[in-house]
Amino acid sequence: MLNRRAVLASLAGAVSVALTSSACGKDSEGSSETRSEGGTVGIAMPTRSSERWLTDGKSVVENLKIQGYKTKLVYGDDDPKVQASQIEALVKQGVNALIIAAIDAKSLNGPLQQAADAKIPVISYDRLILGTENVDFYVSFDNEMVGRVQAHHIIKKLGLEDGEGPFNIELFAGSPDDNNTKYFYEGSMALLQPFLESKQLVVPSGQTRLEQMTTLRWDGPTAEKRMRSILAQWYGNRTVDAVLSPYDGISLGVISALNADGYGTDAKPLPVITGQDAELASIKSIIAGEQSQTVYKDVRELARTATEMVDDILSDRVPRVNNRSDYDNGVKNVPAHLLQPQNVDKANYDVLIQDGYYSVGELK
Template identity: 50%
Template sequence: MQKAFCIQGSPSLPDFLSSVGLSLDLPSGRSGAFRRTLSSSFDLSPAVVSVAARIMPSAACDRNFGRHVMSRISTGLASLALVTTALFGPAGLGSANADDKPTVGIAMPTKSSARWIADGNNIVKTLQSRGYHTDLQYADDDVPNQVSQIENMVAKGDKVLVIAAIDGTTLSDTLHKAAQRGVKVIAYDRLIRNSPDVSNYATFDNFQVGVLQASSLVKALGLPDAKGPFNIELFGGSPDDNNAYFFFNGAMSVLKPYLDSGKLVIPSGQKTMDKVSTLRWDGATAQSRMDNLLSAYYTDRHLDAVLSPYDGISIGIISSLKGVGYGSGDTKIAYVSGQDCEIPSVKSILAGDQYSSIFKDTRKLAGVTADMVDAMLAGKTVPVNDTKSYNNGVKIVPAYLLTPVVVTKANIRPTLIDSGYYTASQIE
């Protein structure tokens, strides 16, 4: 036989219930009098909804209404945690307000990059402005840590996960478990591979990012008009990040004709991703590789340009170049590309060291992500503009691609300051 229960609690219980928009549901015939007593004694708001949970059998509650129920509210339980567990079960407080929105879990890879900090903050701000609760976690570039964080989000009942994967090949089992509980997954800027449980992908046009990076170097060198040949070295992103291949392929689509014609030369001969990738996008790793390239191939020649896929890598490359005299005296600094318009690189561009970066407005990406969350939870069609490009090895993941913008010294102010992304004091 199903039991009905009656609330027992302390003087703090009514205040607690009122604060979360709840009141007590009592046996028939007692509710009105009890609500009036609570209202006068504890100043409860009348605009509340019922809690369908009680702690004493209703028959006992009827027999001992005044003595047991009111005295229990006066003398109380030992802790509020016990009250919430009794009311709502081990899953914790549920929403009693039909307008209350669920929690969105946000799994970011690292705080070592200013870009990811900005992403996390912008997603939280945008989702919270739409009424969602958020659970933002950074994994310190540790894959097991990120897996654990995602599993905890699912266990806590997060309804949608926004994931910027550290290693896009490691989450298949974790996402399968999430899918079994009805959790939707948005791959954020980095495609999650080998999983049928990725619902959508929010990102920028990553092939175009590479096109813009290489095109900026071509322009800086004066190609196609300049005769050359010019010496160039290539750096790629992390081999476990699907985006790294899009960036590299986009760049090579621009550079290859000049390499084939001899106007561009790679003295090291390192020109494929297996040779030029930079694990975890690490600037120190890039700097070490640049040191080795300079000592092995440039003791008697000048390096004219470096394709770099990310600002953190660019800073490492430039440090290496400066370490052997580039940018001082008559030795011209090589043209170096980048991505993300991180503040150190923006300052480097203004100083004439780094040549270019790619601006990816994370505010817009957060907006697209929030639109996806809205549609998923409302059972509506998720907004996408690409259904062909992103095969994760198991399925084509429907994506929304935003447009990247190349930034040089000439357009920093209108692109980064006038848009409100940075203040002048941050970068000048």
């Protein structure tokens, strides 16, 4: 890494020119114009269809500006091929570093080889990039803990540790091409599996394997369609008591399907439904007594961690990490810095106001 940084230092003056807004296809936020001596950082985010990724992109740009860097922020709009071409374009334009939240964790070998050939360091942001040695660091939340937080909420709300049950539960997972999906699943199932084995939890659909419950691109309408199918096939004379959902967008899709099936009334209340990312629509749903829970991950802090890491690398300092052994991408153990997630439900959602994540007005 230090050799790579030495090369970059010698190139800093040559690549400090701002990237134009027309480069790399669809983008937002543009380039900053402050203190050009910091160089330029390319930022590749996966989608603009999710509120959290808009917040991530904005936060990364703002933090890099403060540290004196120019930026080029692009969104792949859920298309792995578009994202790959965007990264290739950023490499050709001579960015000093790349921060990448991959759409497809296994689709970036070519662009990242180009980055390595150009001595450009790569930080894998939130989603671990797989199958390449050309990723230098990983910043994320403790994703297995996210799954545990969701599972613990279900266990607590249903009283499973007090022997209550049996209850009917359906299981949803994230996108099959996102490595985080595996960690969320493993974390949640580590806690739920004993109750499945004891029959306190029953999955009427029988869909308990990860490949049966994934939701491509974390898409809410896709989750809604699957939930409607499950209800039609397996719940003619049954009631859903809980739904393990890994992400707020999926949760809202599930709620839509349940509402269409008559849930959400005093006679047929909604089940316990988990979520993740504390998106505004889901926080409002929690306040309204619909979605039960979400996992709050302050992505502003994640952005700060990533930008501090970039600054360390480009300043020839050793970046701070707290996990060197648990994130094997199939080629290497990627040094990681992990942040901790937090449970949010109707009892404590005001933490989002206290942290300045949302205002009181936004939650009305």
